[in-house]
Amino acid sequence: MLESTVAAIQPLDEAAMAAARELQGRLTKPAGSLGALEPLSVRLAGLAGACPPPLPEPAAVAIFAGDHGVHAQGVTPWPQEVTAQMIANFLAGGAVVNAFARQAGASVTVVDVGVATPIPGADSEESADPAGPRLVAANVRPGTRDMTVTAALTRDEARAAVETGIRVAGELIDAGAGILLTGDMGIGNTTPSATLIAAFARVDAEAATGRGTGVDDETYARKVSVVRAALARHEPDPADPLGVLAAVGGLEHAALAGLILGAAARRVPVLLDGVIAVSAALAAAAFAPDAVGAMVAGHRSAEPGATAALRHLGLEPLIDLGLRLGEGTGALLALPVVTGAVRVLHEVATFDSAGVAEK
Ligand SMILES: Cc1cc2ncn([C@H]3O[C@H](COP(=O)(O)O)[C@@H](O)[C@H]3O)c2cc1C
Numbered sequence: 377m378l379e380s381t382v383a384a385i386q387p388l389d390e391a392a393m394a395a396a397r398e399l400q401g402r403l404t405k406p407a408g409s410l411g412a413l414e415p416l417s418v419r420l421a422g423l424a425g426a427c428p429p430p431l432p433e434p435a436a437v438a439i440f441a442g443d444h445g446v447h448a449q450g451v452t453p454w455p456q457e458v459t460a461q462m463i464a465n466f467l468a469g470g471a472v473v474n475a476f477a478r479q480a481g482a483s484v485t486v487v488d489v490g491v492a493t494p495i496p497g498a499d500s501e502e503s504a505d506p507a508g509p510r511l512v513a514a515n516v517r518p519g520t521r522d523m524t525v526t527a528a529l530t531r532d533e534a535r536a537a538v539e540t541g542i543r544v545a546g547e548l549i550d551a552g553a554g555i556l557l558t559g560d561m562g563i564g565n566t567t568p569s570a571t572l573i574a575a576f577a578r579v580d581a582e583a584a585t586g587r588g589t590g591v592d593d594e595t596y597a598r599k600v601s602v603v604r605a606a607l608a609r610h611e612p613d614p615a616d617p618l619g620v621l622a623a624v625g626g627l628e629h630a631a632l633a634g635l636i637l638g639a640a641a642r643r644v645p646v647l648l649d650g651v652i653a654v655s656a657a658l659a660a661a662a663f664a665p666d667a668v669g670a671m672v673a674g675h676r677s678a679e680p681g682a683t684a685a686l687r688h689l690g691l692e693p694l695i696d697l698g699l700r701l702g703e704g705t706g707a708l709l710a711l712p713v714v715t716g717a718v719r720v721l722h723e724v725a726t727f728d729s730a731g732v733a734e735k
């Protein structure tokens with residue numbers, strides 16, 4: 377499934393992009409006045425192979441959740457159980473991602489791809505709201521292994537998680553989604569994110585590592601040395617993305633890479649959230665460079681590694697609000713910007729049709 381998905385990812389359609397550029401030039405506004413929205417609309421036309429491209433509706437957030445063996449190294453102040461507890465919170469609709477999803481009109485799908493502790497209330501018989509958040513049980517293993525000691529995952533485990541992401545993308549698109557948004561939950565996951573960014577974007581451990589949920593100076597220094605130790609132990613080869621994900625990734629990172637590949641193969645845009653998402657996007661781009669055409673960077677996370685990853689991908693984030701939460705929150709806040717970029721091509725009059733004089 378991974379190989380056939382990668383093979384299905386094709387370059388953007390040049391004719392549709394030319395048509396969108398030409399249309400942008402005829403709309404009743406000075407050329408270029410919509411800034412970053414104009415090249416975004418052109419790229420989405422190229423992705424859809426149509427001008428105008430479809431409005432990116434409805435939106436679906438997929439939150440991939442997993443735990444991390446490297447938690448044992450003291451890289452986060454939060455207990456591992458918080459991953460499972462936050463899943464219960466997502467399913468009850470009480471997290472920030474739920475508030476923003478309601479605002480944006482997006483569905484929420486939570487995928488347990490490798491949580492280590494029981495999800496409170498997950499086995500309850502209570503009939504869930506069919507329109508409410510949904511849990512997909514796809515646990516590959518209860519958390520990764522500690523990457524400072526051994527590979528986090530076997531190649532087969534990493535592949536299973538990637539293929540879960542591809543499958544979820546296909547299911548959401550089959551159910552009608554016009555855009556996918558990445559979400560994550562996994563206590564400790566900014567550490568593998570930093571390691572993936574250092575490996576793929578070839579930046580130093582310190583440049584790739586941030587303070588995550590707000591660690592103190594001592595924990596930050598430990599975190600950088602954990603990233604450095606993992607890189608030294610595994611010497612991950614960016615030309616072998618499955619190997620990199622297995623050595624130093626997380627199950628949610630692998631699944632997010634799969635979601636991105638699955639969206640790109642179906643030519644549906646995927647709106648990236650923060651540092652976890654962009655580290656997974658580096659893996660997706662290593663599998664299939666043309667997958668970058670389907671990626672829209674929602675926001676600039678406060679994590680320094682996110683900026684390094686976006687630079688490597690050649691993506692400019694749409695918004696920059698200093699967010700450092702994850703869950704899909706930054707992607708959801710950026711969604712109206714993406715919709716606006718496309719809506720312009722559908723609804724704005726041309727100088728000709730509106731009888732507005734040109735300069
Ligand atoms: C209550 C709570 C809710 C969250 N929602 C997202 N994250 C975010 O923080 C975690 C990564 O940070 P670190 O690597 O420092 O542990 C991830 O679970 C991420 O999604 C949360 C973290 C907490 C504590």
Ligand SMILES: O=C(O)c1cccnc1
Binds near residue numbers: 699701702703
């Ligand atoms: O950038 C993010 O998404 C992020 C940053 C810190 C902690 N969790 C997530």
